[in-house]
Amino acid sequence: MPKELEFYLGDPNEEAKVPEFSEQEPENPIDLLSPGSDHHAFVLGYLNKRIKSSEESMNKFYARWQIAERKMQAYLSLPNYEQMLKDMNNKSQQPAPAIILFPYQYAVISTIVAYMLKALCGKKPVFTLGANSKEAADNQRYMETMLQYQADHTRILLKACQLALDSQLYGLGVIRCNWAVKYGTRRVIRPLSETEAMMAAASGSTEQYVKDKQIKKIFAGVELTNIDPFMFFPDPNVPMVDVSSKGEYVFWREFIGKHILIQAQREGSLKYVETVEPGQANQGDSKWANLSHRSALTGGQAHAGESERGKGQTVSNSYMVDQGSVEIIPRELGLGDSDQPEKWLFTILNRKQIVQAEPLDMDCGRHPVEVTEPYTLGYGFGQPALGDYIGPIQDIVSWFVDSHIYNVRASLNNQWLYDPSKINEADLKYPQPGKHIRLKPLAYGTDVRQVITNFPVGNATQNHMSDMAQFLRIGDMVSAVNDPMRGVAPQGGRRTATETRQVGESAFGRLAAITSIVSQQAWVRIAEQMVLLTQQMQEEEIWLQVIGQQAFQTVGPSLLMGDFTYPVHDGTLPVDRVANLDIWKEILQGLGQSPVLSQTHSLPRIFEHVCQLGGADNITSFRLVPDAMMDQIAKAGNAIPLAEAAAGVPQ
Numbered sequence: 001m002p003k004e005l006e007f008y009l010g011d012p013n014e015e016a017k018v019p020e021f022s023e024q025e026p027e028n029p030i031d032l033l034s035p036g037s038d039h040h041a042f043v044l045g046y047l048n049k050r051i052k053s054s055e056e057s058m059n060k061f062y063a064r065w066q067i068a069e070r071k072m073q074a075y076l077s078l079p080n081y082e083q084m085l086k087d088m089n090n091k092s093q094q095p096a097p098a099i100i101l102f103p104y105q106y107a108v109i110s111t112i113v114a115y116m117l118k119a120l121c122g123k124k125p126v127f128t129l130g131a132n133s134k135e136a137a138d139n140q141r142y143m144e145t146m147l148q149y150q151a152d153h154t155r156i157l158l159k160a161c162q163l164a165l166d167s168q169l170y171g172l173g174v175i176r177c178n179w180a181v182k183y184g185t186r187r188v189i190r191p192l193s194e195t196e197a198m199m200a201a202a203s204g205s206t207e208q209y210v211k212d213k214q215i216k217k218i219f220a221g222v223e224l225t226n227i228d229p230f231m232f233f234p235d236p237n238v239p240m241v242d243v244s245s246k247g248e249y250v251f252w253r254e255f256i257g258k259h260i261l262i263q264a265q266r267e268g269s270l271k272y273v274e275t276v277e278p279g280q281a282n283q284g285d286s287k288w289a290n291l292s293h294r295s296a297l298t299g300g301q302a303h304a305g306e307s308e309r310g311k312g313q314t315v316s317n318s319y320m321v322d323q324g325s326v327e328i329i330p331r332e333l334g335l336g337d338s339d340q341p342e343k344w345l346f347t348i349l350n351r352k353q354i355v356q357a358e359p360l361d362m363d364c365g366r367h368p369v370e371v372t373e374p375y376t377l378g379y380g381f382g383q384p385a386l387g388d389y390i391g392p393i394q395d396i397v398s399w400f401v402d403s404h405i406y407n408v409r410a411s412l413n414n415q416w417l418y419d420p421s422k423i424n425e426a427d428l429k430y431p432q433p434g435k436h437i438r439l440k441p442l443a444y445g446t447d448v449r450q451v452i453t454n455f456p457v458g459n460a461t462q463n464h465m466s467d468m469a470q471f472l473r474i475g476d477m478v479s480a481v482n483d484p485m486r487g488v489a490p491q492g493g494r495r496t497a498t499e500t501r502q503v504g505e506s507a508f509g510r511l512a513a514i515t516s517i518v519s520q521q522a523w524v525r526i527a528e529q530m531v532l533l534t535q536q537m538q539e540e541e542i543w544l545q546v547i548g549q550q551a552f553q554t555v556g557p558s559l560l561m562g563d564f565t566y567p568v569h570d571g572t573l574p575v576d577r578v579a580n581l582d583i584w585k586e587i588l589q590g591l592g593q594s595p596v597l598s599q600t601h602s603l604p605r606i607f608e609h610v611c612q613l614g615g616a617d618n619i620t621s622f623r624l625v626p627d628a629m630m631d632q633i634a635k636a637g638n639a640i641p642l643a644e645a646a647a648g649v650p651q
Contacts, residue, residue, distance in 0.1 A: 028271075029335045030357045035275045043333050044354055047346055050249050051322055054233035061382055062230065065170050066293045068387035071394055072169060073297040074103035100401050104394040104472065105387055108479045109168045111486050112386070112511060115573070116164040117157065119515045120523060122574040125547055126151050127527040129564045136562030142555050143564060145547045146538070147530055150221040162226040163372065167518060171385030172240060173372045174227040175522060176252065177529040179537045182219040188212055220540065222530040227252045227369065230291045230302070233324070234371070236381050241373050241521050244366045251324030252369070255303055258317050261349075270356050276349040278317045322348040325360050325367040343367065363532040370529065372522035374514050386479060393475035400468040404461040418452035419443075428452070480510035512571030519569035527566050535560055584610045 033040040069075075076099055120126070125144040131137035159175060167173035189209050192200060200207055231254065234240050235247035243250050258278045264270045292302035328344050330336030335344070335357065343365075347356035362368065373383040416428060422443035427436060443451050476482050485508075541556035588610050591597045611619040 028358070030271045030354070032335065033272075033354045033357060035272055035353055039334055040354060043335070043357070044348070044352075046333065047322075047324070047326065047348060047354070048351060050235075050326070051233055051251050051324070051348075051351075054236055054249075054251065057236035057381065058233060061170075062291055064388070065229065066291075068105075068169055068385060068391065069293045070296060071101070071105045071387060071391055072103075072109065073294075074101040074106065075293070075296045076101050100398060100405070102394060102398045102401055104397055104475060105390055107486060108390060108475070108481045109165070109386060111481045112168055112479070112514070113161060113164045115485070115508075115511050116515050116518065117161055118573050119512070119571055120164075120519065120569060121157050121160050124148060126156055127523075127530070128567055128569075129527070129531070130567050132563045132565055136564050139559050139562045140564065141547055142559040143531060143534070143562070145544050146221075146534055146542070146555055146560060147527065148547065149542065149544055150223075150530060150534070153219055153221060154224045156224065159224045159226055163522065164518070166226070166229055167372050167374050168386045170229045171373055171375050171383045171388070172229045172232070173518070173522065174229065174232050174252075174369055175526060176225045176227055176369045177526060177533065178223050178225065178368060179533050180219065180221065180223040181217065183215055184218045185213050186216045186218070188214050220538070222533050224526065228292070228303075233322075239373075239376075239379065239381055240383075241371045241376065243371060244369050244525070247327075247367060249324055249326040250367045250369055251322050254321045254323070255318050256321045258319065261319060261321075261355075265355075270347065272353055272355050273349065276319065276353045276355075278319050319349045320351070322351070323356070325369075362529075363536045364529050366525075366529065368529065370522040370525045372518045374517045374521070376517075389478050390475050393471055393478070397468050397471050397475075400461075400464040400471070404464040407459060407461040416452055416454060419450075422446070422451045480514075485511075508573070515571035516569060519571065524566040524568055531564055531566075584613055 033043055125148045127144065127147045129136075129140050129144055129147075131140050163173040163175055165173075188211070190212055192208060192210055196210065197208075231252055233251040233253070234243040235249050237248070238246040258273070261270060261273045265273045294302045323346070325343050325345055327341050328335070329341055330338045330344075332339075336342075343360040343362070345356060345358055345360040346354060348354055360368070375385060375389075376383040418425075418428065422440050424438040424440065427438050437452065439448070439451065535557070538557050538560060541554040543552055544555050545552050546555070584606070588603075588606055591601055591603055591606060608619050
């Protein structure tokens with residue numbers, strides 16, 4: 001145990017010795033936690049004790065998660081078949097059959113993930129808001145546009161995919177919300193300076209502008225990050241789904257290269273990085289290495305570089321970084337004068353040195369993570385996953401397949417019962433077809449059937465494939481995933497359109513319920529954190545194309561204020577574009593045939609809307625009426641922009 005931990009955890013039956021805290025409060029609290037100080041050892045022990053408690057609780061789930069990962073990959077620990085085949089060929093033996101693991105779990109989970117992605121991210125804006133006041137109603141569209149901008153930057157589809165996959169595979173999906181400001185090098189065209197102009201004139205150049213590079217702010221907004229369940233350490237005293245609102249602490253772990261941490265220290269967010277040796281993240285603690293088996297099929301690593309860290313090697317030059325949000329009373333830890341609970345952000349390198357300690361002042365009042373457990377049974381810490389229900393189905397189906405293949409191979413291999421003293425045994429073991437089995441002189445003139453006979457092999461597995469289909473049907477009943485949802489045509493005769501629709505709607509209803517739970521537990525809470533962080537941190541105006549409008553507009557803090565509501569997604573899929581187009585085509589045809597409706601509705605505007613639904617976005621360029629005349633008609637109140645008509649703005 002490191003000495004700094006002995007200071008705090010030397011005897012669990014004794015209270016920790018509290019050092020004398022400095023009465024001077026520095027500008028940055030991390031300055032109080034200098035390496036080797038008693039104050040640092042006390043706070044480090046306080047944090048590591050909580051991480052260790054969560055590690056011990058989370059460790060109970062890892063074996064179950066590893067099994068789920070292997071089944072998801074249809075992974076088997078196969079022997080060295082190349083050497084086995086070589087040995088068998090040398091001995092004139094038949095190669096042993098490979099075992100098959102039926103990838104049923106992969107087929108089911110990938111279908112559910114695809115459904116959830118379509119439901120949650122298949123529309124714009126991805127996050128839909130409501131309003132409680134007139135101010136919020138006026139600014140709702142601007143905030144949705146800002147959230148969409150942040151979602152596009154953070155690649156929301158990838159984050160949602162990983163969240164959905166984790167929630168199905170492990171029964172636990174976690175996303176962190178963080179305000180990020182990024183700078184990058186960009187090329188700009190600027191006028192020549194006086195000196196550059198004089199040099200250009202002297203050289204006979206007529207250039208008045210030059211291409212230059214500048215460091216510019218390229219993004220400021222909420223960034224979403226998936227947290228690996230194996231690297232997630234919440235407070236075990238509350239259900240994981242409530243840890244962001246009720247938990248005392250929540251930590252997450254990463255392995256980060258020294259070059260990234262040094263850059264963060266240069267920017268002022270970290271301190272004391274150079275006091276910790278890299279590459280020793282798991283020395284003396286190897287049980288935390290190689291936890292996940294998600295890369296077993298490829299022979300890779302669940303986390304890049306973990307094999308080196310598990311050996312305690314320094315070649316990777318990386319650190320184990322434990323970062324977390326902790327509810328503390330600053331006065332008790334000597335980090336301030338406040339005696340009220342506050343959320344603070346801490347970062348620890350290799351369990352040895354605190355390199356970040358600062359108040360986590362977020363308006364949402366929550367820890368910066370959101371958790372979903374869609375198959376929750378309620379109340380407990382740690383919930384089942386889909387694989388826990390359908391895993392046994394995959395096992396029995398795999399056994400049906402393997403046993404049937406083994407039986408077929410046995411019947412094809414012609415097992416013989418023979419007298420080795422009366423036949424040439426080498427002829428019988430000849431592996432190729434067309435055997436010529438020679439008798440020995442002792443067997444001349446005898447009945448050959450008394451010398452060699454075929455050993456009868458019964459087919460006890462002839463019904464295995466039909467039995468397998470029945471078990472697959474049971475698995476489909478449990479998972480609510482059927483053949484039409486997987487894109488497979490249903491078997492067993494013709495079905496009416498009503499029957500097909502009812503089967504699909506029933507399955508979609510169950511998946512919609514699961515998706516709605518994910519939305520309630522995590523998706524709308526992510527939206528809430530993004531909204532409140534944006535209102536709190538956004539300082540500059542951004543040039544954006546507001547959703548529902550064709551024109552661009554500057555969106556700044558004044559247009560983002562308001563008390564918004566966060567509707568829970570009902571889990572249903574967005575309206576299919578082809579089906580929507582067909583409906584509007586029928587509406588257009590009906591309008592053209594009805595003189596009454598033609599007098600009350602604009603046929604040309606509906607025609608342009610139908611064209612846009614079909615993908616012809618440039619249909620307005622073919623108008624016979626010039627745009628200038630259309631502007632005059634619009635000012636007279638006889639027309640509105642097409643985008644407003646599509647959004648349902650009343651005339």
